[in-house]
Amino acid sequence: MTTETKTNGKPSVNRIGLTSQDYRAGETTLCQGCGHNSITSQIIAAAYELSLAPHQVIKMSGIGCSSKTPAYFLGRSHGFNTLHGRMPSVTTGAILANRTLLAIGVSGDGDTGSIGLGQFKHMIRRNVPMVYIVENNGVYGLTKGQFSATADVGQTLKYAGTNVLPPIDICIEALAADCSFVARSFAGDARQVRELLKAAMSFNGTAVLDIISPCVTFNNHHDSTKSYDYGKAHEERLQDIQFIPRFEEVQVEYEEGAERVVQLHDGPIIKLRKLDRDYDPTNKWHAIELLEKARQNHEFITGLLYINTERQTLPETMHLPGTPLAYLPAEQLRPSRERFAQGMAEFM
Amino acid sequence: MSAIDTEVQTHPAGHTDSTPIVNDFSIVAATVNGSGSQTANNVLMRAIFNMGVPVSGKNLFPSNIQGLPTWYTIRVSKRGYTARRESTEILVAFNPRTADEDLAALPPGGVCLHPGDLKFGAPRSDVSFYPLPVRDLVKQSGADARLRDYIANMVYVGALAELLSIDMGEIKDALSRHFKGKPKPIDLNYGVVTAAAAWVRDHLPKTDPYRVAPMDRTSGMILVDGNTAAAFGALMGGMTVCAWYPITPSTSLVDALTELAPILRADTDTETTTYAIVQAEDELAAAGMIVGAGWAGARAMTATSGPGLSLMNEFVGLAYFAEAPCVIWDVQRMGPSTGLPTRVSQGDVLSAYYMGHGDTRHVVLFPGSMTECYEFGYQAFDLADRLQTPVLVLSDLDLGMNNWMSEPFTYPETPLDRGKVLTADELDQIKGWGRYKDLDGDGIAYRTLPGNPNPKAAYLARGTGHNEYAVYSERPGDWQRNMDRLARKHETARTLVPAPVVIERDDATIGIIAYGSTDPAIREACDVLHDRGISASYLRIRALPLETTLRTFLAKYERVYVVEMNQDGQMAQLVQLHAPEAAARVRSVRICDGMPLSAQFVVEQIQQIEA
Numbered sequence: 001m002t003t004e005t006k007t008n009g010k011p012s013v014n015r016i017g018l019t020s021q022d023y024r025a026g027e028t029t030l031c032q033g034c035g036h037n038s039i040t041s042q043i044i045a046a047a048y049e050l051s052l053a054p055h056q057v058i059k060m061s062g063i064g065c066s067s068k069t070p071a072y073f074l075g076r077s078h079g080f081n082t083l084h085g086r087m088p089s090v091t092t093g094a095i096l097a098n099r100t101l102l103a104i105g106v107s108g109d110g111d112t113g114s115i116g117l118g119q120f121k122h123m124i125r126r127n128v129p130m131v132y133i134v135e136n137n138g139v140y141g142l143t144k145g146q147f148s149a150t151a152d153v154g155q156t157l158k159y160a161g162t163n164v165l166p167p168i169d170i171c172i173e174a175l176a177a178d179c180s181f182v183a184r185s186f187a188g189d190a191r192q193v194r195e196l197l198k199a200a201m202s203f204n205g206t207a208v209l210d211i212i213s214p215c216v217t218f219n220n221h222h223d224s225t226k227s228y229d230y231g232k233a234h235e236e237r238l239q240d241i242q243f244i245p246r247f248e249e250v251q252v253e254y255e256e257g258a259e260r261v262v263q264l265h266d267g268p269i270i271k272l273r274k275l276d277r278d279y280d281p282t283n284k285w286h287a288i289e290l291l292e293k294a295r296q297n298h299e300f301i302t303g304l305l306y307i308n309t310e311r312q313t314l315p316e317t318m319h320l321p322g323t324p325l326a327y328l329p330a331e332q333l334r335p336s337r338e339r340f341a342q343g344m345a346e347f348m
Numbered sequence: 349m350s351a352i353d354t355e356v357q358t359h360p361a362g363h364t365d366s367t368p369i370v371n372d373f374s375i376v377a378a379t380v381n382g383s384g385s386q387t388a389n390n391v392l393m394r395a396i397f398n399m400g401v402p403v404s405g406k407n408l409f410p411s412n413i414q415g416l417p418t419w420y421t422i423r424v425s426k427r428g429y430t431a432r433r434e435s436t437e438i439l440v441a442f443n444p445r446t447a448d449e450d451l452a453a454l455p456p457g458g459v460c461l462h463p464g465d466l467k468f469g470a471p472r473s474d475v476s477f478y479p480l481p482v483r484d485l486v487k488q489s490g491a492d493a494r495l496r497d498y499i500a501n502m503v504y505v506g507a508l509a510e511l512l513s514i515d516m517g518e519i520k521d522a523l524s525r526h527f528k529g530k531p532k533p534i535d536l537n538y539g540v541v542t543a544a545a546a547w548v549r550d551h552l553p554k555t556d557p558y559r560v561a562p563m564d565r566t567s568g569m570i571l572v573d574g575n576t577a578a579a580f581g582a583l584m585g586g587m588t589v590c591a592w593y594p595i596t597p598s599t600s601l602v603d604a605l606t607e608l609a610p611i612l613r614a615d616t617d618t619e620t621t622t623y624a625i626v627q628a629e630d631e632l633a634a635a636g637m638i639v640g641a642g643w644a645g646a647r648a649m650t651a652t653s654g655p656g657l658s659l660m661n662e663f664v665g666l667a668y669f670a671e672a673p674c675v676i677w678d679v680q681r682m683g684p685s686t687g688l689p690t691r692v693s694q695g696d697v698l699s700a701y702y703m704g705h706g707d708t709r710h711v712v713l714f715p716g717s718m719t720e721c722y723e724f725g726y727q728a729f730d731l732a733d734r735l736q737t738p739v740l741v742l743s744d745l746d747l748g749m750n751n752w753m754s755e756p757f758t759y760p761e762t763p764l765d766r767g768k769v770l771t772a773d774e775l776d777q778i779k780g781w782g783r784y785k786d787l788d789g790d791g792i793a794y795r796t797l798p799g800n801p802n803p804k805a806a807y808l809a810r811g812t813g814h815n816e817y818a819v820y821s822e823r824p825g826d827w828q829r830n831m832d833r834l835a836r837k838h839e840t841a842r843t844l845v846p847a848p849v850v851i852e853r854d855d856a857t858i859g860i861i862a863y864g865s866t867d868p869a870i871r872e873a874c875d876v877l878h879d880r881g882i883s884a885s886y887l888r889i890r891a892l893p894l895e896t897t898l899r900t901f902l903a904k905y906e907r908v909y910v911v912e913m914n915q916d917g918q919m920a921q922l923v924q925l926h927a928p929e930a931a932a933r934v935r936s937v938r939i940c941d942g943m944p945l946s947a948q949f950v951v952e953q954i955q956q957i958e959a
Contacts, residue, residue, distance in 0.1 A: 026819075055801045058644070059808070071808055071820060078798035080643055081810035082636070083666055089591075089628065089636025096589045096624045096637070097646035098799055119636070122629040321620040325588035326645025326797060330764050332622050333586030333647070335612040340759050343580060343612045347570040347756070 015051035015247065023048045025075030029068065035187030035213030035228075036069055036135045042190055043073045043104065043133075046197040050245060057102045058094055062087040062116060065142055066108035066135035066213075074104075085116025088123035091130055092314070098324035099315035102201060103130035110140050113149035113168045124177035124206050129313045131200040132208045134170050135187075137215035138226040145218040152225045152298070157218065170210040171305055172291050175284060180308040181207035182287065184301065186231045187214065192302060198243040199304070204265040205313050212300070231300065238303030239281075240273035262307055272304060281307050369557045371401050371426035374436035377504065378443045378450045382414030384498035385442070387526055387537075388505045389420040393751060394525065395509070395518035396424055397571055400563040404430035404868070405751050406944055411596070411689040417446045424560060430753065431869035432944040438512075438558060440504045441466065442482075451475070459556045461507050476556040478548070480507055485547060489540045502537050506544025511552075512560045516542065570756050574721040574747035575651075578677060579604035580757065581725015582649055583612045583623075586764050589648040590625045591637035593656060596689050597745040598679035601651040631656035635663035635676075642667070642674040643809055645769070645797040647729045649675040654683040654696055657703075664738050665704025668834075670809040671784070671795070673732035673739075673767070680744040682942045691942030692745040694864055697918040700740045701892050707831060711841050712892040713741045716849075716867040718754035720890070721747060726760055727846070733767035735841055736795060744913075746865040746944040768794040772802035782816040783807040784830060791837030838893060845891035848898055853878070856885040858958065859905035861898070863889040863919060866911060866945040873950035880951075882958050884909075889919065894926040902930035907957070911950055915940040 011019045023044045028037050047057070059079030061067035067087070070079045082090040091103050112120050112134045123132070138151040147160050149168045156162050174182045181203045183196045193211060200207035212231055214220045220227045225234075244252055246267030254261050254271055262270040262281070272281065280286055287306040294301045321328075335343065375392070379385035386407070393405045404423045410416035421436055423429070435455050441447040441462040448469040451460055456474040464479040471477075482503045486496050509519055520538050527533040578601050582590075592602045606625055613622045628634035634650045641648035652660065657678050667674055680696050682688035700712050711731055715721045724741050732739040775781060775796060781804070784793050793816075796805040807818035814830065815821040851874070862870045867888060874884050887901045902908055902923070908930070910920035917936030924931040937953045939945065 053801075054803075055799060055805065058798045076803050076806050078796070078800075078806045079808040080640065080670070081808060081812065082640075083662055083811065086632060086636045086663070089633040090640035090643075092626070092633075093589060093591065093637035093640025093642070093646070093648060094644040094798065095640075096626065097641040097644035097648070098797075101644070101798055118629060119633055122633065126626075318624045318626075319620050320624060321615065321618065321622065324645070324799065325622065325624065326641075327799070328586075328588065328622055330586070332615070333588065334584060334760070334764055337759055339612050340584065343583075343608055344570075344756055346608070346611070347572050347576075 014048055016053060018048070018051070018054075020044065020048040022076060023054065023074055025073050026071045028072045030065055031217050033216040034065070035137065035215070036066055038187045038190060039133065039135055039193060039211055039213055040069050040072045042194040042197055046194050046201060047074060050198055050201055052102065052201065056100065057104060060087050060091045060094070060103055060105040060130070062107050062111035064108040064111045064140070066106050067111060069106050069135070085111050085114070086119055087111070088116065088119040088128070092123060092126065092128045095128055095130065095314065096318070096320070097326040099320055100324055104201070105130055105132045107132065107134050109134060109136040109138060109148040109150040109170070113170060117168070117173070121173065121177040124174055124179045124208070126314045127180065127205045127311050129205055129315070130207070131197070132206060134208070134210045135213040136170065136210055136226070137213050137219055138224070139215050139219040141215050141218055155224060167295070169291055169295055170208070172288060174208040175288055175291070175306060178311070179208050179306070180205045180311045182306040183208070183304045184210045184212070186212045186235050186300070186302055188228055188231050189235060189302065192237065192241060195241040195243045196304065198245070199241070199264070199270045202243070202245070202264050202266070202268045204309075205311055225298070225300070234300040236299060236301050237275055238277060238279050238301055238305070239275060241304060242271040242273070244269040244271060262309070264309060270304065270307070281305060284308075367557065368559050370559050370561045371424050371563060373424055373438060373558045374433050375422045375424070375438040375440065375508070376436040376450070377420045377440040378446050379418055379420070379440075379501065380443050381410055381412050381416045381418040383501065385418070385420065385501045387498070388501035389422065390751070391519060391522040391526060392505055392508060392514070393422050394522040394571060395514050396422070396560055397566050397753065398518045398521065399515055399560060400566050401560060402426065402428040402430065402565050402753060404753065406432050406746065407750055408943070409690050417443050426563060426565075428565060429868065429872045429947070431872050432946050434946045434948045438508075440508070442501070442504060457556075459558060461504055478507060478511065478552050480504070480544065481547065485540060485543050488543060489536060491536055495536070499537055499540050502540035503544040506541035507548045509541065510545035510548040511554055511556070512558055514560050515562070516545065566753060568756065569753050571751045572718050572754055573600070573749055573751050574715065574718060574743050575601035575679065575749060576604040577718045577721035577754070577757070578725045578741070578743065578748070579608055581722040582675075582729070583608055584760055585726025585729040586647045587649055587729065588623050588646040589638060589641035590623070590650065591628045591634040591641070591648070592626075592650050592652070593628050593631045593634050595631075595653045595656045597681055597749045598651040598653045598656070598677060600749060601677055601679060631659035632663065635660035638674040638676075639663050639667045639672050642732070643670070643672040647733070649677065649729075651677040651679065653679050653681045655686065657696060657700065661703055664710070665706065665708055666811045667738045668704055668708050668710065669811055671736040671793070672809065673736050675728040675732050675739050675741065677741045677743060679748040680742060688942045690745065692865065692944055693914060693940070693942065694742070694744060694912050695914040695918070695940070696742060697914065698921070700742055701922065703740070709838050709893065711735060711737065711739045711845060713739065713846065714863040714890055715741065715743055715747065716864055716888055716890065718752045719757065722757045730765040731844060734765055734844065735792060735837060736767060737837070742864065744865050768792055770794050770796050770800070770805070772800050772805065775800070775802045775805055783818040784814060784833070785816040786833050786836065790840040791833050791835070792840060842893045842895045845893065845895070847895065848890055848901070849888045850885065850897065850901060852885040853883045855883045856905065858882065858884045858954070859901055859908035860884045860886045860911060860954075861889060861901070861908060861919070861923060862886070862911045866913065869945040869947045869950060870911060872947035873954070876947055876951045877954060880955065882954065884954070892922065894922060898923065899927050899930070902927050902933065906933060907935055908933055909935045909937045909954055911937045911945070913939055913945055
């Protein structure tokens, strides 16, 4: 990386002088080999590479294995491990209080697809600026192996038997709610996860990342569609994704026809190199069609499915001031005696 | 509306030749919901108020948009009593479906104004009837057909003005205020008022004794409802985030916020706001938003009522345990369940105090007047920030939605108190900081806000077990220590919450304890009891946790009556728990019928036991 400087035996630091160690936190208590741990590593890597100021980040989560992970990354950032399925509302409140914060939310398939589906959709509807990661393994881990709403039909689990209900597709739900950044990835595809995370962290709006993240204890058997083996064998990348931050003052070159670029707010660029399909990620209809077909044909398609840089975010639609509401001085919070008198005049 | 025929004050029966009864009676307007009678009732009430005569209005309305019966009572009281009375002397019988029942409820000597074409099933000889040509008067006004139902109500305004000697100038001023100075509706409505008054003058001799005469008991005062007062107070208290979901009777609190916020708090230079008001998808989300906002440093609030409060239960437990400040206004209505959505209750006392599972106790405030709705509006934020915990304000439908006379509000005397929040520099100077560490012995730890650049500032708030440094812990000692500290914090809260208001009588033999909107009824009851030889001191609780004033009060009297509007005597239970030594002397007087408390009920209940 060009962002790193390496000097005689000293650890590398990023643009704000922090080491990658500074982006770590407590040791994971999840199972060894859990997909969530690889995602945690990529969050640390992405934050380090983007030189995020840790104090400007908040880590948000609901309840479940995935929701434990904010304790394992960015130890210098505030965080809130909230209630099951309710992280979107708490994050909405936190962002209203302080719009300058970068919110990174981690959820799971139960937390988002079942108990939290309502809040998930309304967060997107409001376009709360945040990264919303779903660590999707199709199974409830902490309660020991029940199906979640994202499990495919016909899947079997040791105690839960065979799943007979169709899966909820997190990405289709996000698109239906008019999400302006929708991506799917695979915990086993570290580079794609990292590049998507960097793009999502740089995006102004709700960015949903549905990351298939195998549960090694309950749902990693041979015929599971959420297993490492299945993912490795079936993942079909839509594009080769490269995130180019804005502090790299290089001319971004791209190959007409084979590559497309998406410029984000404030300058960073997502470069997408075409693979097997010709795909336009700015067309929502195409995204929904692609996902519906993939659901029918049992395809595992990853990549940036949809992006729209035009939608206003919640702080913008609310006309919030640039200064966070939480940091407004007392004289802006308590009306003056003149304002008070104007208010009282309404009743006289 | 059924009424009890015994009265606290009885008026002489018969109509002619009796001495005039001035400024001491009640009016009930029985109309059809959605017919626009609120305008007529508000105009009457304000006109009487502007004549300097103490007045109160209670809207007894159905859970319905249009068509069901509704009653509006206006009490005129030269002595300044504002509680609901059990019966009313003057009936405006404008709803044919309830007219017979309404007429039957009138006391002897009562008055009945009604449309001339309305026929009663059982006419009474001891009531003065005033039939009014409503249809003709409306027709003569030339009003558009769409508006005729609405302005029909102005006929009873005009007739009452004439019969009771209500100042026509004040009626016009009240109409002008209501229609914000727009000449067209003012002229149309006032035209009907004057035509009706003239018709009554020309055709109906006055046969009843009731009259309004100017006084000087309301000058400088305002008429306001508690939800508006609360909104005003919240904006004075620096509210920055309000997340809410519509529910009667709290919705008008947020309506008032939305209306007053631009006047009080908009930044006119930059066209930005200094607040965010968000209609959430449900009360769970509303609660989540204020918890997140409070954690991140906002002054966050919501307004709700019983069913909404139930949905906020889990979040309030989280906020208590993660120690995030927020303010919840519960404008109480009658439950359980959907219950009586448009009727008053004090039924959420216990559920609010103990909200959440496990061991939780909360700070709960009970405003008892418009001034307190206003003051608690900002004080609740100071308490929430100081104690880093949810603060619940239990108002009710009567306080929140009815118009009350009040002294004008005053500018807050003390500055905003944001509590123990550490800046980056302060954090460097403080020794041994941990987010949940009790450095001062008051149970309140120091917090940092997201965005604090000090590398030591960050912590992960959580509902799971944690040690003093906010690190996940299942150690028995850590859990116990944290719960002990939260209990200590509750003891600190006891010393910070508003103390009770005590009105002692030197010759008192009994005590009365009450809270919230029942205050006017209790004060009146104390006077009536005193006249009847029972002298009572009165303590009005203003907050939970309960504190020492209450204990001292309880020790003084052989019998102490806890009066409240719920089925189980919820506050009586808390009083007994708080002062077990006095438990046997506590008597619960409670009513759970959805109506605002009357003095008569209190007097009868206490007299019965004291006799």
